[in-house]
Structures are given as C-alpha cells and as structure tokens.
Amino acid sequence: MSAPTTQRTTVTEREARQVAEAAREQDWHKPSFAKELFLGRFRLDLIHPHPLPDAESVRRGEEFLAKLRAFCESAVDSARIEREARIPDEVITGLKELGALGMKIDPKYGGLGLTQLYYNKALALAGSASPAIGALLSAHQSIGVPQPLKMFGTQEQKDAFLPRCARTDISAFLLTEPDVGSDPARLATTAVPDGDHYVLDGVKLWTTNGVVADLLVVMARVPKSEGHKGGITAFVVEATAEGITVENRNAFMGLRGIENGVTRFHQVRVPAANRIGPEGAGLKIALTTLNTGRLSLPAMCAGAGKWCLKIAREWAAEREQWGKPVALHEAVGSKISFIAATTFALEAVLDLSSQMADEDRNDIRIEAALAKLYGSEMAWLMADELVQIRGGRGYETAESLKARGERAVPAEQMLRDLRINRIFEGSTEIMHLLIAREAVDAHLSVAGDLIDPDKTLSDKAKAGANAGVFYAKWLPKLVAGPGQLPSSYGEFKREVDLSGHLRYVERHARKLARSTFYAMSRWQGRMETKQGFLGRIVDIGAELFAMSAACVRAERLRAEGGHDREAYQLADAFCRQSRIRVEELFGRLWANTDDIDGKVVKGVLGGAYTWLEEGVIDPSGDGPWIADATPGPSARPNERRPFGA
Secondary structure (H helix, E strand, C coil): CCCCCCCCCCCCHHHHHHHHHHHCCCCCCCCCHHHHHHCCCCCHHHCCCCCCCCHHHHHHHHHHHHHHHHHHHHHCCHHHHHHHCCCCHHHHHHHHHHCHHHCCCCHHHCCCCCCHHHHHHHHHHHHHHCHHHHHHHHHHHHHCCHHHHHHHCCHHHHHHHHHHHHHCCCEEEECCECCECCCHHHCCCEEEEECCEEEEEEEEEEEECCCCCCEEEEEEEECCECCECCEEEEEEEECCCCCEEEEEECCCCCCCCCCEEEEEEEEEEEEHHHEECCCCCHHHHHHHHHHHHCCHHHHHHHHHHHHHHHHHHHHHHHCEECCEEHHHCHHHHHHHHHHHHHHHHHHHHHHHHHHHHHHCCCCCHHHHHHHHHHHHHHHHHHHHHHHHHHCHHHHCCHHHHHHCCCCCCCHHHHHHHHHHHHCCCCCHHHHHHHHHHHHCHHHHHHHHHHHCCCCCHHHHHHHHHHHHHHHHHHHHHHCCCHHHCCCCCHHHECCCECHHHHHHHHHHHHHHHHHHHHHHHHHHHHHHHCHHHHHHHHHHHHHHHHHHHHHHHHHHHHHHCCCHHHHHHHHHHHHHHHHHHHHHHHHHHHCCCHHHHHHHHHHHHCCCCHHHHCCCCCCCCCCCCCCCCCCCCCCCCCCCCCCCC
C-alpha cells in the first residue's frame, strides 16, 4: 500500500494568479526592446549600435578568463566528475582561490566585480569544462545569497554575508517544495515570528547546492498577525543551524555532479535581522533576482553550442561515406549549418542582453526571459543534432569510446546535461506564460478591467474609454512601417545583405501585434487559457529578437574589423532558417490541433483510453507520486557534505 501524500495547501486558480501578479514588477520605468517588439514597434535604436563594454571591464574580465581557462584545463577532469557524480574537493578549493565564487560580488566585499557580460563568459567556459561546475557557480551567484543581497539586502547583511560568499561559503536557493513548483501561492513552509527570530518549518525540494551549501536563501510563508503583514518572505539561513537536515542527495539523468537535495526545516530559529526585505516581498525578490539571473543559463547553452560546433566540424571532416567527408553530404551539412548559425545567434542574444544589463539603460526582464527560453530549446536541438551526426558513436558513452581506443567524446552526456535547462528556472511552458503576461501588459493596463469579472460596470466603462483612446492611436501604426521600404536599414547591406532580414522583423513585429490584438478581441477573458496560442506568440517574438541580435552582432563585428564577412554569412544563414520557423508558427496560430487535443486529454484523464495502455509492464516502483512533506522532526540521517569536510 502506498504511503499517504502530503496534505496539500489548497488555493483557487484566481488566488494563485493574484499571488503571481502581486509578485511581478508592475511598472516599466525604462525602455524595453522586446516589449516594444511585441507591441509591433521595431525599436532598432535601442540595440544598434551594439552596446559595448568599457576598456577596464574588458581588461579585468579577460584577465580572469585566462586564469579560469588555465585552471579548468589543468585541474578539472570532467570524466571523473561524471563517473563519480561529485566535484572533487580540490577543484572547489581551486575555484575559491581563483575568486570564482565572487565573480559578481563587489571588490569591496572581496569579490571580483565582473560585469554580467564577463560573468556569463566565465560560466560558459567553466560549464564547458564541466556542466556541474557551471551549475554550482551559477546557482551560488545568480540566485543564491549574493544577488538578492546585492539588490535588496541591508548594509549590515552585505557586510556580514557577501565577504563569505566571495571567498569561502557556497550558497543555495530554496523555493520549490515537493508539492509546490511554479505555483508559489501554495507554499507550505512557514516562518512564524517569535520575538526577534522567526521559526522555520517545512520541506524544500531540488535545492541546487543544498547538499554542500553554507548559506541558504529560503522562501517561507509568514502568517499574518498583529504587527506582521505576513506573506511569502525571503531569509538568509545558516546551513548549520539546528533543525536543518539534508534528507536526500538527488540523482538525475544528467548534471551528475550537482549537489541537489531535499532539505527539512524543523523549528529552525532564524534571526529577524536575516530577513531580506519586508515581509511578503519574497516572491518579488525572487522574480527580480531572476530578471538578470536567468542569463546564466543561456550562457552555458551558448557554450554548449560552441562545443557542439567544434565536435561536428572535426568529426564530419574526418568521417567519410561514399567517397567524401560526411559534412559534404547535404543531409549532414544542413545540420552543421544549423549548429553554426544557431550558435552565432545564441551568443548574439546573450552578449546583447548581458551588455544591456550592465548598462542598466533598458528594462531587460523580457529579453532575459527570451534568452533563457530560446537558449535552452535551441541548445537541446543542437546537441540532439550532434548525436545524430555522430551516429552510433553519439549514443555511446565517452568512457566506452575510450575503452575501445577512440576519442572520448561525451556527446550523449551533453544531451543529458542540457535537457534540464528546459525545466530549470522556469520550464519552457512557464516561460511562455511569464513572457506572454509581460508582452500583453500594455493591453491589460488599458483594457484589463473590461475582461475582469470582479470589476463594476463603472470600472468597465472607464476602461472602455481608455482602451478606445489607446487603440485609436496604436492600431493605425500597425498597418505600415519601414519594413515595406526597400531602402530601410541600408547600413546592413554589405557583400551579404542583412537589411532584408531587418525589414522582415519590422513587418512581422507588426503582424505579431495584430495577431495578439485579434486574439484578445476574440477570446477576451478566456485569453489566458489559450496557452498553445500564447506559446506560439512568444516563440515568434523569440525568433524575431534572435534575428535582430544576430544582425546587430554581425554589424558590430564588421565595424570592429573582426570576421566581418563570416559574421554576416552566419547571420544571414540564421535569419533564413529562423524565417522558416516564424512562418510555420504564424500558420499554427490559427491552424492547429489545440481544440481536439483538449478533448483527447479529457478522455485520457477520464479513463476512456486505458485500453491503449494494455500489453506492457510498468517497471515503476511503489510509493506516492508526491513525497510526504508534513512538518516535523527528521527521521533520516543528515546527508549534508560541505566541501573539504
């Protein structure tokens, strides 16, 4: 008999949406290229000329990259990490001595103070040596203690914790629970005020770095009471505090060296001074941290693309079939072209978004989310194509290849390691919804009350008047634009002509905005349930953003005199490939299987097709679908294993 599952926190769909809506940044104080793109306005001036780092940040960044490369080449044995499913203590010690734990921390706290651009370059480099190391460094700095404290911490908190994070202590971020993923309204871990402390109780799941961490960022729900606003709140917690038990070190299909676990809190006392921000601000802190923190993931995806290209080039030139290298067979060559062009575009998206984050002139919440979404999806496709190019050798492990005398190429490991990126830090499906919400923000700001069932007739009338004014000005601008003029964007017309691709982006940005408006007019309040449609809208926007970034990067390289012809050629190839995907996505906005899919799903859940499952054996073990996370003392040994202990 299966053990009982946790008693679940029940909230309505509307309550869950209200929690999520309260956590997002409500206002746009700075321009956003991607937001304008979804509104049908192609603001090339926001990204071109390509923003550039200052000379000093380049000097410091390149100096550190050289040291990191030398260390990774001499001290990191990726095969050993994969084989033993652990990063050796001496590797972590070496990274600490390099200052890699403090790449983004201000030098006054002992960090290196690298820009976002060079932090991402460092993650791509370290992640190529070992994806587990990339994940550890990213979780520590992008979502662990340093970033939330940098943005929301008090001076006392920065003084107390940032020097530790810069040189010695590893941090982790604890939000997810066994029964709570992307719906934080149901968060069950509590933090009950008790004098000048809070008392934490609950269980956290998938705590990346949680097994080895010294410091934790924990999200917990403070009950509303006299003198306490309550709500989901963020805390810095010492991992050695009494009542904390790491109950399990999780194992996965990929990233075998990451220290990811299950952490239980039982009557853990946390000083009120360790609360980050006010009560109830936890989710907003988490989401704001992720606005730039998400860029660490596409950094490693871009690095993976570079490695896939290197292996594809070397192998496809060496391997011969029917009298010539396999690269010269069109079926294989098209895959190599896809990998090369997409790698160029991913790095373009990453560098552009990173430099915009460093300059802080633009609001990049949509750009960073698009980079994460697009990077994770395209990197997975590139790795899959590499495995296909390698054939049976792509499916064979590096250890097996080495044992029989061939080069130990871990292509299948790359495929496994990259798969989690479509789930980490917001799954593709959640990213679609998050980006879609931001993309339609302007519409909801002026017309949201029209479709809100809780609004009065007076509110709806006022919203209708505001919407009339907005759309009377906005809609006519979607009819025509520079994309219809053959002379537009002429500065991108060289030996290879990219100007036509930018005109395409401008025209299709307007088409995208018209499609969104039509859908809102058609479905109104039901728009949020049309997740298939919204996902395609976002995917079109991602392709248009990537095309824009690729063209701008090519022109930047031309102006700098580096690989100008090759860069234009790669941008051209990418844009041509991207345009095919865009046309397909536009077609699927209105011609799709969404309705019949919904009917089939109801049939599946209702048991109508159980006969289709007959004839197989389910090898799954016994146990509940969701582990019991009832608060209380731990009955399991503590699996915490700090490095060097």
